[in-house]
Amino acid sequence: MKTSADLKAEILVALAHPNRIRILELLRKDVMCNCELAPALELEQSNLSRHLKILVQAGILNSWKDGLRVNFKVADDRIFKILNVAAAIARRETEKKAEALEA
Amino acid sequence: MKTSADLKAEILVALAHPNRIRILELLRKDVMCNCELAPALELEQSNLSRHLKILVQAGILNSWKDGLRVNFKVADDRIFKILNVAAAIARRETEKKAEALEA
DNA sequence: AAACTATATGAGCATACACTCATATACTAT
DNA sequence: ATAGTATATGAGTGTATGCTCATATAGTTT
Numbered sequence: 001m002k003t004s005a006d007l008k009a010e011i012l013v014a015l016a017h018p019n020r021i022r023i024l025e026l027l028r029k030d031v032m033c034n035c036e037l038a039p040a041l042e043l044e045q046s047n048l049s050r051h052l053k054i055l056v057q058a059g060i061l062n063s064w065k066d067g068l069r070v071n072f073k074v075a076d077d078r079i080f081k082i083l084n085v086a087a088a089i090a091r092r093e094t095e096k097k098a099e100a101l102e103a
Numbered sequence: 104m105k106t107s108a109d110l111k112a113e114i115l116v117a118l119a120h121p122n123r124i125r126i127l128e129l130l131r132k133d134v135m136c137n138c139e140l141a142p143a144l145e146l147e148q149s150n151l152s153r154h155l156k157i158l159v160q161a162g163i164l165n166s167w168k169d170g171l172r173v174n175f176k177v178a179d180d181r182i183f184k185i186l187n188v189a190a191a192i193a194r195r196e197t198e199k200k201a202e203a204l205e206a
Numbered sequence: 207a208a209a210c211t212a213t214a215t216g217a218g219c220a221t222a223c224a225c226t227c228a229t230a231t232a233c234t235a236t
Numbered sequence: 237a238t239a240g241t242a243t244a245t246g247a248g249t250g251t252a253t254g255c256t257c258a259t260a261t262a263g264t265t266t
Contacts, residue, residue, distance in 0.1 A: 004190065005122075005124040007193035008121075008193060009119055009121040009124055010193065012119035016112055016115035016116040017223090021111050033242080044227095046228095046243085047226075052243095059196035068232075068243080076195065078191060078192060081188050082185045083111055086115055088179075089162060089179050091110075138213085147255075147256065147257095148212085148214095149257085150254075150255060155213095171213080171264065
């Protein structure tokens with residue numbers, strides 16, 4: 001049986017990759033398809049497709065077909081809270097290291 | 104040069120493991136050392152030590168020596184916001200799958 | 207100093223991940 | 237039907253991760 005920590009980890013594992021974070025940031029405001037994301041992110045098509053699959057399977061993105069294309073949108077805006085806090089903590093850590101160098 | 108997505112990913116990668124999440128939940132209220140965490144989590148000492156190192160290096164935990172022991176505490180309570188949102192999204196996803204089974 | 211306790215780390219192993227190339231599938235347009 | 241476009245996936249490769257066992261290091265107690 002999956003514990004609560006397992007469930008949280010599944011979401012975070014899906015998020016925890018620079019390219020998947022970049023995907024989410026592009027989808028912050030727009031709905032986009034693989035074919036629009038690939039050039040914007042400069043990712044190989046098959047690689048991007050796999051990253052998107054991971055995000056959809058985790059429930060972070062929704063997707064639907066539109067003719068040839070598959071469109072993607074963020075399923076739950078709260079995901080950006082996670083990214084904001086991660087950014088804040090990373091910033092703090094960067095500053096701490098800068099101070100350590102000065103001293 | 105590290106991008107903003109890289110920095111966020113570093114924090115999230117450090118978080119994204121069930122055992123590291125369990126560590127944080129034990130440290131939510133208390134300061135604890137490896138020797139107290141190990142039996143509580145039923146983790147091998149060396150394994151736990153490595154997980155703790157990852158959390159410290161990411162700036163998620165602070166640590167200091169106290170005699171033989173090394174104590175750990177959460178460096179920034181905002182980390183729990185991340186865990187709370189991850190839990191909420193995971194819960195939503197679980198419910199969605201349950202509905203899909205009923206229908 | 208010797209025995210004991212707490213933590214860290216090297217080595218080795220199995221597994222998971224990210225990536226690429228080639229190919230398959232699905233839909234569209236002529 | 238044919239050619240073209242968008243996406244998905246199999247196979248292979250290199251690297252990273254998580255774990256364990258054994259050992260090293262650091263501090264404590266007698």
